[in-house]
Every structure is written in structure tokens, then in C-alpha cells.
Amino acid sequence: KNEVEQSPQNLTAQEGEFITINCSYSVGISALHWLQQHPGGGIVSLFMLSSGKKKHGRLIATINIQEKHSSLHITASHPRDSAVYICAAYSGGGADGLTFGKGTHLIIQP
Amino acid sequence: NAGVMQNPRHLVRRRGQEARLRCSPMKGHSHVYWYRQLPEEGLKFMVYLQKENIIDESGMPKERFSAEFPKEGPSILRIQQVVRGDSAAYFCASSPPARADGYTFGSGTRLTVV
Numbered sequence: 001k002n003e004v005e006q007s008p009q010n011l012t013a014q015e016g017e018f019i020t021i022n023c024s025y026s027v028g029i030s031a032l033h034w035l036q037q038h039p040g041g042g043i044v045s046l047f048m049l050s051s052g053k054k055k056h057g058r059l060i061a062t063i064n065i066q067e068k069h070s071s072l073h074i075t076a077s078h079p080r081d082s083a084v085y086i087c088a089a090y091s092g093g094g095a096d097g098l099t100f101g102k103g104t105h106l107i108i109q110p
Numbered sequence: 111n112a113g114v115m116q117n118p119r120h121l122v123r124r125r126g127q128e129a130r131l132r133c134s135p136m137k138g139h140s141h142v143y144w145y146r147q148l149p150e151e152g153l154k155f156m157v158y159l160q161k162e163n164i165i166d167e168s169g170m171p172k173e174r175f176s177a178e179f180p181k182e183g184p185s186i187l188r189i190q191q192v193v194r195g196d197s198a199a200y201f202c203a204s205s206p207p208a209r210a211d212g213y214t215f216g217s218g219t220r221l222t223v224v
Binding site for chain 1: 151
């Protein structure tokens with residue numbers, strides 16, 4: 001069974017800082033998802049990637065398949081980026097094929 | 111394309127009542143998944159359905175919980191005789207048949223049992 005670990009668990013930073021959230025997994029996967037959840041809110045899919053790097057606005061996601069590691073970066077962070085960021089590894093198979101990390105609670109202070 | 115629609119957004123039930131949570135998948139998606147998120151915990155898989163079929167219900171509690179995805183209409187997650195411990199956020203996601211193409215999540219239903 002895939003184990004998905006995220007770090008840090010909690011992160012508080014000042015507005016404008018460069019943010020990095022890490023995700024590592026134990027078993028080979030075919031895709032990795034980064035999700036965002038605001039307090040009391042729904043879940044938004046930010047990225048799905050299986051190799052290399054993707055960028056959307058101030059968000060960048062990278063994945064290293066050989067090292068079984070992915071990172072989510074936020075440039076020029078803003079208080080509205082405060083949310084829980086969840087990585088989910090997709091390895092197919094039965095059930096939903098996803099294994100979720102526990103999430104990183106990010107707070108950006110003005 | 112309205113995305114995954116869940117309703118109600120918030121649901122309050124007294125202990126012993128029934129809770130019915132609805133999920134309409136994204137257009138073109140035929141696979142539906144239900145997840146539970148307890149306070150301060152991660153998402154936990156409950157059940158995976160396709161139209162008129164339960165594909166995997168390994169995450170469903172053995173009693174009081176059931177799910178369906180009929181030929182017509184939304185998927186329903188039903189919790190009978192709710193207890194306080196059922197209070198949680200319940201999320202639905204959908205995907206196309208090629209699941210690796212991605213999942214779309216709904217806004218969730220927050221169930222409070224009083």
C-alpha cells in the first residue's frame with residue numbers, strides 16, 4: 001500500500017515569501033494530484049502531474065518520479081493562499097486509486 | 111460545465127435520524143467516489159461507484175451506511191440512524207472512465223449530528 005507523507009504539517013509565513021510544500025510517496029505512481037482546501041470550503045484540484053513541472057499563476061508543481069517526490073511552490077505568497085494543501089498519489093488499482101497525504105496547513109500573515 | 115455538485119452544503123440531523131447526501135458528477139464523468147473528512151483528519155475513501163454499480167465499498171462502515179448511483183439522477187450517500195460520530199465533511203469526486211485523467215471534487219456536505 002502506498003504511503004504518502006507531506007511536510008511540513010503546519011507552515012506560517014509572511015506575505016510575499018516563497019513557499020514550498022513537499023510530498024513523498026513509497027510506491028510508484030502514474031499521477032500525483034495537488035489539492036487545495038480553504039477552511040470550511042470545498043476541495044479544488046490545483047494540479048495533476050505525472051512528470052516534470054506545471055505552472056499556474058503563482059503556483060508551481062514539480063515531480064521527480066525516480067525519487068518519488070513532488071513539491072508545490074507558491075511564489076509571492078498572499079494571505080488568500082492560506083489553506084490546507086493536500087497531495088494525493090494515483091496508482092490505479094481498485095478502490096479510487098488515490099492515497100492522500102494528511103495535508104499541510106498554510107497560513108500567510110499580512 | 112457546472113463541475114461536481116453536492117447538496118446540501120450543510121445538514122443538521124438529530125441522533126437517530128437519516129441523512130441523505132447527494133452528488134451530481136461532472137458532465138461526461140461516469141465514476142463517482144465518496145470520501146469522509148473528520149475534523150483534523152485527512153480524506154478517507156468510502157465508496158467508488160459507476161452507474162448502477164458499486165465497484166468498491168471497502169471504506170464504508172458495515173452498518174448504517176449505503177450508497178447508490180442510479181441510472182438517472184445523482185449519487186446518494188445514505189446514513190441511517192445517525193450518531194454524533196458521523197459528524198464530518200463528506201466529499202464527492204467524479205472522474206472520466208480513464209481515471210488517471212483526473213478527479214474533480216465537489217464542495218462537500220458538512221453533516222452535524224446534534
